[in-house]
Amino acid sequence: MQNFLYTSDVFKGSRYGRGHPLDMDRVWPSVELVQMMGWIEEKQIVKHGPAEIEELIKFHDIDYVLALKEAEDKQTLPEKIKKKYNIGIGNNPIFSEVFSRPATAAKASISAIETIAAKKADRILNISGGTHHGRKSEAYGFCFLNDCVLSILKAIELGFQNILYVDIDAHHCDGVQDFFLDNKKVNIVSIHEKNRWPFTGLVDDCKIKNILNFPVSEKFNDEDINFLINQFIIPYFKINCPDLLIIQAGADMLCGDPQSRINLSNNAYWKAISDLLSLCNKSLILGGGGYNPYLTAKAWAGNWVVLNENIELLDMDMNRECHELLKSLKWKNSRVKNGIPIEWISSWRDKKENYEISDEIISLVNEIKEIKKYEI
Numbered sequence: 001m002q003n004f005l006y007t008s009d010v011f012k013g014s015r016y017g018r019g020h021p022l023d024m025d026r027v028w029p030s031v032e033l034v035q036m037m038g039w040i041e042e043k044q045i046v047k048h049g050p051a052e053i054e055e056l057i058k059f060h061d062i063d064y065v066l067a068l069k070e071a072e073d074k075q076t077l078p079e080k081i082k083k084k085y086n087i088g089i090g091n092n093p094i095f096s097e098v099f100s101r102p103a104t105a106a107k108a109s110i111s112a113i114e115t116i117a118a119k120k121a122d123r124i125l126n127i128s129g130g131t132h133h134g135r136k137s138e139a140y141g142f143c144f145l146n147d148c149v150l151s152i153l154k155a156i157e158l159g160f161q162n163i164l165y166v167d168i169d170a171h172h173c174d175g176v177q178d179f180f181l182d183n184k185k186v187n188i189v190s191i192h193e194k195n196r197w198p199f200t201g202l203v204d205d206c207k208i209k210n211i212l213n214f215p216v217s218e219k220f221n222d223e224d225i226n227f228l229i230n231q232f233i234i235p236y237f238k239i240n241c242p243d244l245l246i247i248q249a250g251a252d253m254l255c256g257d258p259q260s261r262i263n264l265s266n267n268a269y270w271k272a273i274s275d276l277l278s279l280c281n282k283s284l285i286l287g288g289g290g291y292n293p294y295l296t297a298k299a300w301a302g303n304w305v306v307l308n309e310n311i312e313l314l315d316m317d318m319n320r321e322c323h324e325l326l327k328s329l330k331w332k333n334s335r336v337k338n339g340i341p342i343e344w345i346s347s348w349r350d351k352k353e354n355y356e357i358s359d360e361i362i363s364l365v366n367e368i369k370e371i372k373k374y375e376i
């Protein structure tokens with residue numbers, strides 16, 4: 001069966017605004033890298049418009065959605081409304097596409113589930129999705145809408161019984177966990193940096209049946225994530241395989257990302273996703289965090305070949321066109337004040353290095369096994 005990549009033109013030229021961590025291009029460069037490498041047929045790229053209000057209010061409050069729409073139309077909101085909904089405050093600015101951009105990302109995730117449920121595709125990549133902090137009636141952590149929650153709700157509506165959501169973003173998926181606590185049809189797994197915003201996702205939450213949280217330190221390495229995925233997560237869910245897998249593939253745990261202290265290589269990142277896909281053929285891979293445009297665009301472009309079980313394509317040399325595209329991306333960050341590190345823009349894979357599983361991860365796994373009364 002054919003797999004698809006969902007995107008939209010709204011992501012080209014839309015910016016969160018100067019000085020914002022998302023003042024960069026990530027979505028369209030990922031798609032263009034895939035095209036430039038010849039890894040996709042044109043008919044596999046599907047473009048979407050924004051979701052209808054009716055689709056968004058399956059999770060979000062209507063007054064909040066209407067305020068977000070008004071923020072886009074008028075490019076401002078009354079102060080009281082801004083405060084009430086956290087729109088136009090701090091890191092959730094009012095920008096030109098403040099409604100249509102997140103609504104388009106949400107539409108793609110909802111539509112992906114409909115397409116998979118209708119057996120018109122097995123696997124879909126929605127790079128623009130993964131806005132896991134969004135609340136019912138509040139913008140939070142750069143997320144105005146929560147496409148993760150909306151896609152899971154759509155999956156439940158369409159009859160999926162055993163949905164597994166795995167989030168490998170450096171930040172905990174608080175918006176998703178909060179909404180699906182104790183839901184018998186959904187399991188939520190998150191690997192994230194501990195003691196980092198939003199400061200949720202504690203091990204203690206594992207006492208709740210459908211929650212598995214792995215808060216990890218800045219020393220978390222390539223072997224550690226491989227161990228968590230292959231020695232815990234996969235065997236844990238293999239007993240009762242999910243009928244739908246959603247992976248939030250935030251790329252902010254990669255070495256060189258400014259929003260986490262974790263230093264994974266993209267080799268470990270892609271292997272983790274590839275291994276997780278063995279749990280379920282029906283899968284949706286989302287984007288998420290990722291605040292280094294070069295590393296993020298490569299990571300997400302690579303997810304397309306991972307989704308298609310062609311991970312070996314990532315051993316190819318990067319062609320000139322891709323190199324030039326990456327080189328042209330603008331990023332205002334001290335990490336590039338002396339130029340863009342050549343390894344970020346000249347090869348697909350990071351250098352392979354050897355690591356050992358850290359004691360910290362072994363004791364974390366033992367602690368969680370104890371809570372879950374789980375033996376492998």
Ligand SMILES: [Zn+2]
Pocket residue numbers: 169170171250252259288289290
């Ligand atoms: Zn993140």
